[in-house]
Amino acid sequence: MYNAEPYLKDCLDSVTGQTYRNLEIILIDDGSTDGSGAICDAYAAKDSRIQAFHQENSGAAAARNAGLAAANGEWIGFVDSDDYIDPDQYAYLLDLARRHGADIAQCGMIFEAEGVQKVSGIPNRETCADVRHIRETRRFFANSSCCRIYRRKILIDTRFDPGYPIGEDLLFNLHALQRANKTAFGTRAKYHYVQHPDSACNGPPTQRALVSFREMLTEAQRIFSGEDSLRQLCAQLQLRNDLDMCSKIVRYGLERENTGLIRELRGELRELCKGRFAGAEFSAKEKAKAFLIARSWALYKHTLYALKGDSICQHPNI
Numbered sequence: 001m002y003n004a005e006p007y008l009k010d011c012l013d014s015v016t017g018q019t020y021r022n023l024e025i026i027l028i029d030d031g032s033t034d035g036s037g038a039i040c041d042a043y044a045a046k047d048s049r050i051q052a053f054h055q056e057n058s059g060a061a062a063a064r065n066a067g068l069a070a071a072n073g074e075w076i077g078f079v080d081s082d083d084y085i086d087p088d089q090y091a092y093l094l095d096l097a098r099r100h101g102a103d104i105a106q107c108g109m110i111f112e113a114e115g116v117q118k119v120s121g122i123p124n125r126e127t128c129a130d131v132r133h134i135r136e137t138r139r140f141f142a143n144s145s146c147c148r149i150y151r152r153k154i155l156i157d158t159r160f161d162p163g164y165p166i167g168e169d170l171l172f173n174l175h176a177l178q179r180a181n182k183t184a185f186g187t188r189a190k191y192h193y194v195q196h197p198d199s200a201c202n203g204p205p206t207q208r209a210l211v212s213f214r215e216m217l218t219e220a221q222r223i224f225s226g227e228d229s230l231r232q233l234c235a236q237l238q239l240r241n242d243l244d245m246c247s248k249i250v251r252y253g254l255e256r257e258n259t260g261l262i263r264e265l266r267g268e269l270r271e272l273c274k275g276r277f278a279g280a281e282f283s284a285k286e287k288a289k290a291f292l293i294a295r296s297w298a299l300y301k302h303t304l305y306a307l308k309g310d311s312i313c314q315h316p317n318i
Contacts, residue, residue, distance in 0.1 A: 002032050008039050011079060012043050025049050027053065029055070030059070061164075062162050078145045092107060103150065103179075104154075105186065106141075106147055109144065109189055113195035121147060126187055159172075164212045166216075168216070174220055178230065217234050239268070239280050266294055
C-alpha cells in the first residue's frame with residue numbers, strides 16, 4: 001500500500017476475516033507518508049498471521065515483488081489496499097483450484113464507483129483451460145492479479161516488471177499461464193475493485209502511463225512469439241487498447257503531444273476495418289468506434305464529446 005490510510009482498515013478486515021483461516025498475510029508499506037505504516041504495525045501486533053514490511057516508495061510492482069520474496073505459502077494471492085474481498089474469497093478459490101486440479105483459479109470482480117456496482121469476469125459455468133485454449137476465455141479473462149490465486153511453485157522465477165507502470169499485471173499473468181497446467185474460472189464474483197474519488201484512473205494519465213500498456217503488449221508478443229495462443233491474445237488486446245488510448249487522448253486533451261501516436265493508432269484501426277475486423281473479437285459498439293476513428297478523427301471527437309466521453313473508468317490492469 002501507499003498512502004491508503006482512509007481505506008486500509010476495511011481492506012485488512014476483509015482479509016483477516018476470511019473463512020479460510022490458514023493464511024500468511026504479508027503487508028508491504030511502500031513508503032507511505034500517512035498513517036498506513038502504523039496501521040500495518042498495529043494489525044501485525046494483534047494477529048500472528050501478519051508480517052508487516054516497510055520499504056522506500058518504489059511502486060506497485062516492486063511492492064508485490066517484495067511480498068512474493070517473503071511468501072512461504074503453497075498458494076499466492078494479491079489484494080490492493082483500497083479494495084476489499086468477500087469473506088469466503090480464498091475458500092472459494094482454493095476449492096475451485098482443487099476440484100479442477102488447476103495451478104491458477106480466478107473469480108469475478110465487482111467494480112464499485114459512486115454507489116454503482118458492475119460485475120465482470122465470470123463465465124456462465126465453471127470453465128477450465130490450459131494455455132493453448134486461453135484465448136477462448138478472453139471474454140471473462142481478467143488482466144488483474146487480484147482476483148486469482150496461483151500455486152506458488154509456478155511463480156518461483158516470475159516477478160512483476162517495474163518498467164511498466166500500467167500492464168505489469170497482465171504480463172505477470174501471461175508468464176504464470178505459460179507455466180501453469182491450467183486455469184479454473186469460477187462463476188462467482190468475490191473481489192471488490194473500488195474506484196474512489198482520488199483513484200488514479202479518475203485523473204489524466206502521465207505520458208508514460210498512457211503508452212505503458214501498449215509497449216507491454218508489443219513486448220509480450222515478442223516474448224511469446226513461439227506460443228501462438230498467448231501471442232494472439234496479446235494481439236487482440238492490442239487492438240482493444242487502441243480504442244481505449246484514443247478515448248483517453250480525447251478525454252484528457254492530449255492530442256498536441258501525441259500526433260504521431262494518433263497517426264499510428266488510426267493506421268492500425270484503418271487496416272482492421274479494411275480487413276473486416278478479421279482476428280478481432282469486437283462488439284458492434286467497438287466496431288463502430290473503430291470505424292469512426294479510422295474515417296474521421298474530428299467526427300470521432302465530436303461524437304465522444306456528445307456522449308460526454310466513456311462513462312466507465314476501467315482499471316488499467318483489468
